[in-house]
Structure formats: C-alpha cells, structure tokens
Amino acid sequence: MARRIGIFVCHCGVNIAGVVDVERVAEELRSYPGVAFSTTYQYMCSEPGQNLIRQKIEEENLDAVIIAACSPAMHEETFRNVCKDYFNAYRCEMANIREQCSWVHDGEEATEKAIKIIKATIEKLRGNEDLMPILVPVEKKCLVIGGGIAGIQAALDIADAGYKVILVEKEASIGGRMAQLSETFPTLDCSQCILTPKMVAVARHPNIKLMAYSEIIDISGYIGNFDVKILKKPRYVDEVACTVCGDCEDACPVIVPNEFDMEKKPRKAIYIPFPQAVPSTYTIDREACLGLAPLTCAQCKEACEANAIDYDMQPKIIEEKVGAIIVATGYDLYDKNKLVEYGYGEDDDIITSLEFERMLSASGPTGGHIIKPSTGETPKKVVFIQCAGSRDVQHMPYCSSICCMYTAKHALLYKHHVPDGEAYIFYIDIRATGKGYEEFITRVMEEERINYIRGKVAKIFREGDKIVVWGVDTLTGKKVEIKADLVVLAMAIVGKKETRELAKLLKVATDEGRFLKESHPKLKPVEALSRGIYFAGCAQAPKDIPAAVAQASAAASKVLAIFAKDKLEKDPLVAVVDEEHCSGCGVCISVCPYGAMTWQNGKAKCIEALCEGCGTCAAACPSNNIEMRNYKDEQIEKMLEVII
Amino acid sequence: MNYKNFEPKIIAFLCNWCAYAGADMAGTSRLKYPANVVPIKVMCSGRIDPEFVIDAFEKGADGVFIGGCHPGDCHYVNGNIRTRRRVAMMKKLLEQMGINPRRLRLEWISATEGAKFAKVMEEFVNEIREIGPLRRK
Numbered sequence: 001m002a003r004r005i006g007i008f009v010c011h012c013g014v015n016i017a018g019v020v021d022v023e024r025v026a027e028e029l030r031s032y033p034g035v036a037f038s039t040t041y042q043y044m045c046s047e048p049g050q051n052l053i054r055q056k057i058e059e060e061n062l063d064a065v066i067i068a069a070c071s072p073a074m075h076e077e078t079f080r081n082v083c084k085d086y087f088n089a090y091r092c093e094m095a096n097i098r099e100q101c102s103w104v105h106d107g108e109e110a111t112e113k114a115i116k117i118i119k120a121t122i123e124k125l126r127g128n129e130d131l132m133p134i135l136v137p138v139e140k141k142c143l144v145i146g147g148g149i150a151g152i153q154a155a156l157d158i159a160d161a162g163y164k165v166i167l168v169e170k171e172a173s174i175g176g177r178m179a180q181l182s183e184t185f186p187t188l189d190c191s192q193c194i195l196t197p198k199m200v201a202v203a204r205h206p207n208i209k210l211m212a213y214s215e216i217i218d219i220s221g222y223i224g225n226f227d228v229k230i231l232k233k234p235r236y237v238d239e240v241a242c243t244v245c246g247d248c249e250d251a252c253p254v255i256v257p258n259e260f261d262m263e264k265k266p267r268k269a270i271y272i273p274f275p276q277a278v279p280s281t282y283t284i285d286r287e288a289c290l291g292l293a294p295l296t297c298a299q300c301k302e303a304c305e306a307n308a309i310d311y312d313m314q315p316k317i318i319e320e321k322v323g324a325i326i327v328a329t330g331y332d333l334y335d336k337n338k339l340v341e342y343g344y345g346e347d348d349d350i351i352t353s354l355e356f357e358r359m360l361s362a363s364g365p366t367g368g369h370i371i372k373p374s375t376g377e378t379p380k381k382v383v384f385i386q387c388a389g390s391r392d393v394q395h396m397p398y399c400s401s402i403c404c405m406y407t408a409k410h411a412l413l414y415k416h417h418v419p420d421g422e423a424y425i426f427y428i429d430i431r432a433t434g435k436g437y438e439e440f441i442t443r444v445m446e447e448e449r450i451n452y453i454r455g456k457v458a459k460i461f462r463e464g465d466k467i468v469v470w471g472v473d474t475l476t477g478k479k480v481e482i483k484a485d486l487v488v489l490a491m492a493i494v495g496k497k498e499t500r501e502l503a504k505l506l507k508v509a510t511d512e513g514r515f516l517k518e519s520h521p522k523l524k525p526v527e528a529l530s531r532g533i534y535f536a537g538c539a540q541a542p543k544d545i546p547a548a549v550a551q552a553s554a555a556a557s558k559v560l561a562i563f564a565k566d567k568l569e570k571d572p573l574v575a576v577v578d579e580e581h582c583s584g585c586g587v588c589i590s591v592c593p594y595g596a597m598t599w600q601n602g603k604a605k606c607i608e609a610l611c612e613g614c615g616t617c618a619a620a621c622p623s624n625n626i627e628m629r630n631y632k633d634e635q636i637e638k639m640l641e642v643i644i
Numbered sequence: 645m646n647y648k649n650f651e652p653k654i655i656a657f658l659c660n661w662c663a664y665a666g667a668d669m670a671g672t673s674r675l676k677y678p679a680n681v682v683p684i685k686v687m688c689s690g691r692i693d694p695e696f697v698i699d700a701f702e703k704g705a706d707g708v709f710i711g712g713c714h715p716g717d718c719h720y721v722n723g724n725i726r727t728r729r730r731v732a733m734m735k736k737l738l739e740q741m742g743i744n745p746r747r748l749r750l751e752w753i754s755a756t757e758g759a760k761f762a763k764v765m766e767e768f769v770n771e772i773r774e775i776g777p778l779r780r781k
Contacts (some may be wrong), residue, residue, distance in 0.1 A: 012734070071671070072685075073664075073665065073668060073670045096668075098671065099667065099670075099671030099672060100667050100668065100670075100671055100683055101671075101679075102653070102672050103671035103672070104670055104674070104675060104676055104677055104679075104762070105672050105677075105678075105679040106676070109679040110679060113679045113680070113682060116682050117649065117683075120682070120684065156742040165766035195743065374720065456732070503717075504716045504717060505762075507661070507713075507718070507719045508715060509662065509665075509713075509717060509754040509755040509756050510754075510756070511756040512756075517754070517755045517756045521672075529661055529665065529719075530719060531754060560760050573687065591721070591726065593721035593722055594721075594722055596721075612720055612724050613687050614687055614688035614690055614691060614719075615686065615687055615688055615690060615691030615723075616688065616690035616691065616723045616726055618691060618693065619690060619691055619692055619693040619694075619726075619730070621654070624693075624695075628691065631686060631687060631691065633693065633696075636686075636696055636710075637685065637696075637699055639684050640655060640684070640696070640699055640700050640703050640705070641703055643655060643682045643684070644655070644700070644703045644704045644705050
C-alpha cells in the first residue's frame with residue numbers, strides 16, 4: 001500500500017506549536033520508514049493549508065498523507081475530502097496532537113508524545129485498505145421527540161419541505177413549557193397567542209403524524225434506517241369523537257391538582273390540560289379515575305353524548321421506520337426541595353418562577369391575579385431571587401441562561417399588576433445578551449423602579465405572616481433584610497428527568513444537568529455524535545425561545561440534507577471473516593448486537609449492510625479469523641510496538 | 645527499591661464514541677495529565693482483544709488502560725459489557741502470569757467527562773509509578 005507518505009504537521013497557531021516543537025517533529029519523521037515528505041504549516045485546515053497538501057501530493061508524488069493536528073472528530077472529513085481528489089480517503093489519517101497532546105501536556109514530553117502519536121498513526125495508515133463507502137437506502141421520514149416550541153418548529157419545517165414527520169409528545173397536549181408562559185420577554189407578547197397557531201398547524205399538517213400522550217420505548221438502527229417503537233398510552237377517550245363539550249368534566253367527581261398549572265389549580269380525573277390543547281380532546285387520568293379498574297363510577301361515560309369514552313382502551317405499541325431523529329425534550333426546573341438555604345422552598349409563599357408564570361396567566365390558577373398563596377391577599381413586597389440553584393457549585397454550576405430576562409419580566413408585570421407594590425431582585429450578574437434584551441433590562445431598572453440588589457441570598461425563613469429574606473448587597477457591603485409577602489425563586493433549568501432514559505436508547509451522552517452532548521460545542525451544536533440524530537431546544541442546553549426556534553430550524557435543515565439524497569454513505573469499516581479458516585463455532589454470531597453475523601455453509605459470514613463495525617466479534621473469535629477493516633489486529637499490534 | 649523516577653509506559657485503548665471523546669474534552673478544557681499515556685483509538689471497547697493487552701505487556705508496557713462508554717450508553721448496544729467481562733477474566737489471567745492485575749484498568753468515561761478522564765489518567769500513572777516497572781533490570 002502506502003509507500004510515499006506525506007506528513008503535515010499543523011501549528012494550529014500557538015495551540016500546538018506553542019507547546020510541541022513542530023519543526024523537530026517534522027524533522028524526526030522525515031527519516032521514518034515509508035515517509036517521503038514532511039512539513040509544517042500554521043493552519044493546515046485553512047485554504048492555503050489545504051492547497052499546500054494538494055500541491056505536495058502532486059509535487060512529491062505522495063500516495064498517502066497524515067495530518068498531525070486536532071482531533072479527527074474535528075477535521076478528518078475536511079482532510080479526507082482534500083485527498084479524495086488524488087487517492088482513496090483511507091489513505092488519509094489524522095494524528096491527534098492537539099486535544100490529546102499539546103492541550104494537556106507541557107514541554108519536552110509533549111513533543112515526544114506527539115512523535116509517538118504520529119508514528120503510531122503511520123503504522124495504522126500503512127495497514128489501511130482502500131475502501132469505498134457502503135451505500136444504504138434512506139427512509140425519508142423524521143421522528144421528532146418532544147412537542148414544545150422546538151419540536152413544533154422542527155416538525156413544521158420538515159413537513160413544509162414535503163417530508164413525513166412523526167411528532168411524539170409524552171404529555172396529553174403539545175405546547176411544552178412555552179404554553180405555560182404568560183408573556184414573553186423582551187417584547188411582552190402573549191405566549192399562547194404566538195404558540196397556539198403553530199400547535200394548530202401541526203395538528204392540521206398533512207405530513208405530520210401527531211402522537212401525543214405517547215412515549216418512545218425503543219430505538220435501534222442507524223442514520224437513514226432507524227427502527228422506533230412508540231407506546232401510545234390509552235386516553236380512554238376517542239381523540240376524534242371527543243367534541244370537548246366538557247360535560248364529562250362537569251360529571252367527574254374526582255379532583256386532583258393540574259400539572260399544567262404547576263399543581264396550583266385543580267382539575268378533574270377526566271381533563272384537558274388547558275383549553276387550547278392540541279390534540280383537542282379530553283384524557284382520563286388513569287391513576288385518579290374511579291371508573292377504570294373497579295366499575296364503581298361511570299359518570300363521565302353517562303354524560304358523554306358523543307360516546308367518546310372507552311374504559312377498555314389498551315396501550316398500543318406502534319413501530320415506525322425513520323431516517324432521522326430530532327430530540328427536543330425540553331427542561332424541568334431544578335428540585336426546589338434541594339435548596340436547604342431557601343427553606344427547601346416548602347413555604348406556600350415561596351414559589352418557583354414557573355408557578356409565578358402560571359399565576360400571571362389569565363387562564364392560570366388565580367385568573368391572572370398575583371396573590372400571596374397563604375392568604376390570597378395581594379402581596380405588597382415581592383423578592384425575586386435569581387440563580388436559585390444555578391451558578392452554584394453546591395447545586396448546578398452552569399448559568400441557566402434565561403432567568404435574568406424572565407425575572408426582569410416578572411418584576412415588571414408585578415409592578416403593572418400592583419403599582420404600589422415593591423419588587424426586589426437579588427442577582428449575581430445580569431446577563432442580557434439577546435437582541436433587545438439589554439434595553440429591556442434598562443427599562444425595567446430605570447422606568448419600573450425595581451430594586452436590583454447585587455448579591456446572593458443567604459437565608460429565607462418565615463416570621464409570622466412574612467417571609468424574611470437575609471442577603472448581602474455586595475456593592476455596598478451591607479447586610480440586607482427584607483420582610484416579604486412573596487418570594488419567587490428563579491430556579492435552575494435541568495434537562496427533563498426522562499432525558500437520561502431516552503439518551504440511553506439514543507446512545508447519546510448526557511452531562512450533570514441532564515443536557516444532551518453535542519458532537520462539537522461550536523461547529524456541530526445540533527448534531528449528536530451518532531449520525532442522523534439532532535437536538536433542538538433546552539434538551540441540549542438552557543436557552544430562550546428565539547434560540548430554541550433557531551436550533552430547531554437548524555436541526556430540520558440537517559435532516560433535509562439527509563432526505564435530499566436517495567442513498568447514504570455508510571462507513572465501510574466492517575468485519576470480514578476469513579472463511580477458509582473459520583471453524584464454524586458461532587461465537588461471533590452470538591456476540592453480534594446487530595445480527596450481522598450469519599451462517600453460510602457452516603461458516604460465519606458478515607452482512608455488510610448490517611455491520612456497524614464495533615469489532616466485538618473480532619475480539620471474541622477464538623481462532624482470530626475475523627478482521628476489522630482498517631482496524632486490523634496487525635495494525636493495532638504495530639501501533640503498540642512503536643508507542644512502546 | 646525506589647522507582648520514583650521511573651516513567652511508566654502506558655497504553656490507553658479508547659473507544660471512539662465515549663472515552664476518546666472524553667479525552668478530547670479534557671483537551672478542550674485544558675486539563676493537564678501526565679504524558680506517559682499514549683492513546684489508541686478503537687471503535688468500541690468491545691474491539692479490544694485480550695491479546696492486545698497481553699501483547700502490550702509483552703512489548704514492554706507498564707500499564708494498560710481501557711476506556712469505554714458507561715453501561716447502557718454503548719454506541720454498539722453492549723460492547724462495553726463484554727469488555728467488562730473480558731477485563732475481569734484478563735485480570736485473573738494476568739495474576740497467573742505474575743503480572744499485577746492493577747496494571748490493567750477499565751473505566752467508563754463519557755464524552756462529557758473530560759475532567760474524569762484527566763483525573764483517572766493522573767491516578768493511573770501514579771498507581772503504576774508506585775507498583776514500579778514491569779521489567780526490573
């Protein structure tokens with residue numbers, strides 16, 4: 001194979017060259033067996049850098065190249081695309097001397113390690129075969145998980161482009177968190193008014209199959225060909241037949257708290273979470289209903305003129321094949337019971353930001369009136385506490401990104417409702433980086449006469465009918481004590497609690513905040529490491545509505561790029577059985593997670609379209625008769641040799 | 645004997661999806677760890693044939709590290725679980741061969757756990773330094 005290898009060592013500005021002696025690296029490798037040429041350049045990925053590679057391949061008659069630079073996760077594709085004009089893509093390998101060398105080591109030892117890494121890569125390269133990608137068909141249908149604003153936007157974008165979408169929502173209605181909000185910063189437009197038309201558009205779109213009150217229970221396959229199992233939970237009400245007249249609700253004798261209203265408003269066991277819910281139908285809460293198990297109550301069924309209620313409805317498992325998946329599962333608030341310093345948030349008059357949001361909503365528990373929950377009176381002094389659980393190593397170390405803005409909105413709306421009330425906001429810093437955000441904060445601070453106090457609250461406790469807030473104003477250095485009627489905690493945002501389970505099905509990593517790990521934090525912020533899976537909204541990181549919508553459209557455009565092709569290229573790094581020497585023991589068949597290993601004439605055979613290239617079979621084969629293409633035993637042994 | 649000045653040679657087999665990405669994350673976060681560890685990327689920790697480990701020791705490695713995805717997170721369904729079983733078996737084998745089984749270490753490192761990767765590398769290098777070189781001249 002490769003007989004004239006070219007080595008291109010990247011400086012990456014000072015990122016590599018500032019630590020690793022790149023000239024010495026290039027010099028030392030020049031005399032290594034098989035190396036015909038070696039050089040360095042400041043930015044190998046730049047246009048002149050890529051041209052340098054092209055020029056040297058031609059001038060030096062190179063038949064393979066190694067780019068010693070950043071992680072292959074970053075630029076392997078870039079450099080292989082350059083090389084494709086001259087030879088097979090697998091004649092180009094990257095040696096990672098940045099993320100795994102210059103960024104983590106210092107001095108002489110970094111240079112030594114860089115040389116070792118490159119030498120090992122040369123050995124790998126020499127064993128590489130020329131391979132062409134395997135072509136697989138694409139199922140031009142997208143699964144969107146989560147029906148909040150991000151999921152809705154992504155579904156509409158893809159459906160509008162003419163492709164089929166399955167939108168799966170766990171709750172009884174789509175709409176997500178945005179449906180719970182009163183008004184949105186910084187323009188103060190009504191959340192419902194801008195969201196509900198989109199919800200209706202989803203329900204009416206001929207290309208969208210809406211599956212609300214459903215959950216994903218299994219995902220397998222790969223880009224272009226995912227197999228998904230969806231559990232459709234029984235509503236016990238026929239979605240189509242239900243006319244939403246409300247007679248059933250009036251008849252139902254069971255009263256439970258409504259989750260949509262943060263459990264601050266009652267609902268019946270047969271309910272619609274909010275009037276504009278989509279799909280527009282009632283649902284029976286299985287846990288609360290009396291009629292389902294022992295037939296003691298059937299009052300709703302008797303009341304229903306449309307005959308839509310069916311107590312015998314069963315859960316259904318629906319199997320779908322999709323080509324791409326968008327995850328838009330949204331967020332939960334951090335558990336306020338973990339905030340010891342704020343009295344675990346257990347007092348009625350200490351509420352979370354979402355509870356306050358529902359209070360502000362005209363359709364919320366108080367009909368849009370701001371009250372002191374313990375007495376029902378109008379609170380004359382309200383303390384808003386930002387970063388409750390955020391930017392705190394005891395809780396969540398990151399910034400939840402939207403709290404500065406919505407707290408300003410909350411304080412402003414409070415002043416509009418209670419003009420003679422006093423509002424205090426405790427903050428660490430004000431982060432208002434979006435368009436029109438800083439202007440909004442300025443308006444709140446100056447025109448609305450809100451008292452901004454820079455500092456953290458140390459303790460909150462009840463004293464009679466007041467909530468006492470102790471804090472420090474770090475600008476004056478003085479202690480602050482406020483006897484408040486109501487305290488609103490701007491709770492940290494964390495990924496939805498079901499995200500971890502779903503992430504396991506998707507083979508996507510999650511971080512401490514249960515946020516999904518993207519492929520690259522800057523250049524691939526909507527892609528998962530596994531191809532064909534994309535993220536939108538707060539499932540990936542805390543973000544505001546415009547950012548969630550933008551990310552959703554970005555994810556949709558990635559999916560459309562896949563659907564624009566009839567065949568997708570699949571990595572040809574598959575297993576190959578040496579049939580002549582195979583003993584037919586079948587161990588590989590039993591370990592393969594994809595069923596890619598099968599019997600043929602008493603011997604094992606690999607079906608390339610199914611093989612994902614993990615190599616478990618190669619490691620398990622007792623007679624060493626399975627090789628992984630371009631990750632051969634021989635290659636790994638040679639790599640070991642040069643490293644040690 | 646004092647091996648304090650000895651520089652262990654350590655091979656780290658890292659799976660492409662979790663541990664290798666975690667090692668990249670350690671880099672992106674500029675978390676320093678000893679340069680004794682040289683990575684070899686494999687697609688899955690399940691690819692690691694016990695022979696590679698034996699081979700590494702035979703060729704002169706003082707320690708072998710295997711990094712895979714957390715249980716349940718494997719990109720290839722359950723390759724990491726097989727690795728866990730193989731590592732348990734290999735540790736027994738190493739003991740029979742007179743090689744301290746602590747020289748082989750398996751850790752689950754996700755793509756977000758750059759800090760864990762750096763910490764584990766630091767720990768492992770120190771541990772091997774304490775155990776001493778595999779070959780004592």
